[in-house]
Amino acid sequence: MIDATPDQALSLLDHQLQLLQSSPGLAEELPPIMLWGPPGVGKSSIVRDLAKRQGVGFLDIRLSQREPVDLRGLPVPDSDRGAVDWLLASEWPRDMASRGILLFDELTAADRSLQVAAYELILDRRLGDLYRLPPGWLVVAAGNRGEDRAVAQTFSSALANRFCHLNLEADLEGWARWASGQGLHPDVIAFLRFRPECFFDMEGGVEQGWPSPRSWTRVAQSLRHGTHLPDSVQALMVHGLVGQGAGTEFLAFRDWALALPDLEAMLAGCGPIEIPERADQRYAFCSGLAHTLWRGSGEGDRQGDVLGKRLGRFFAISERLSSDFATLTLLDAMQGPDEATTQARTQALMGHEAFESWAQRHGRVFSEHLQAQMTAIPTQTDTMPLDEEALDA
Structure with missing residues (x-):
């Protein structure tokens, strides 16, 4: 088959x-x-x-x-x-x-x-x-x-x-693109890109919680709706959904993610651009940056100064990333909850004046990524896997 x-x-x-x-x-x-x-x-x-x-x-x-x-x-x-x-x-x-x-x-x-x-x-x-x-x-x-x-x-x-x-078969990058467009919690997306082995695993006990696309989606949804819960209760929820092993790894990763710089301040131009050195924090940084971009940005006003400045700052930040991380971040930022929103976000990003400078630095990797999509069955979320060694270079 x-x-x-x-x-x-x-x-x-x-x-x-x-x-x-x-x-x-x-x-x-x-x-x-x-x-x-x-x-x-x-x-x-x-x-x-x-x-x-x-x-x-x-x-x-x-x-x-x-x-x-x-x-x-x-x-x-x-x-x-x-x-x-x-x-x-x-x-x-x-x-x-x-x-x-x-x-x-x-x-x-x-x-x-x-x-x-x-x-x-x-x-x-x-x-x-x-x-x-x-x-x-x-x-x-x-x-x-x-x-x-x-x-x-x-x-x-x-x-x-x-x-x-x-x-x-479970497809992490396809799920990650969809999750980004749906506004699911960026810590979950970032963790699974950092530890793809935890995305789907039926090797352990499956009579209780175990890692799958469905259970990770529920983790992301539960975190979004359970921000008022004590950390210990959130931990119980995570372990109950994906099991002890994957849950413990995710919670440890999230502790590092919570130490990230203030992404909202960066996008608003109120803080310096700080790129994390640790690989796990860079994954969290990129997912969080794409997730934060459209929050409170006046997205409905495509010509608005607020959105234009945020997009300019977004490109200034992502230009400082390696090409693989920058491509990952831009593709996540393009995703929306539906086809119309995805198209509008893509046009806003690629039509911004700062995109040309970004493309001069990262355009080759970005083009290779898009070309890989075109050679596969074309879909809105299909992506090629990232090269872990290249990302850490």
């Missing part, structure tokens, strides 16, 4: 969804995508986020929580005709002009009888003669593999042969 990053899977799903929009007649020809991968890697969130971004319907079917009758419908006897009709659930989309994604999540957790009940809808996009899935709806499935220590049933050859199978 071929490995794919979440961004690559997202690109393929987006491509199929766009094909159905322009040519609904292709519905019978496009193979449904089956996303395989360990828990917490983001299989279902990819599909849900795509539906939200495209403004289409989304229907999440958990077969492990269903009975076969939930799919096929209830039998209703018709004594006059001496026959039985089927009463289908109202959740199935009826509008033939509608668009959406039908996700059979945790498909591998369902037993064979439920998988068989789903065959007809997955294979033929229909339920008997009573229901046909509108052509604008994309069929997707997701599930865990047998080695993931999660509930997983085997697939029949008939069902497996219908899908296009993708094995999702």
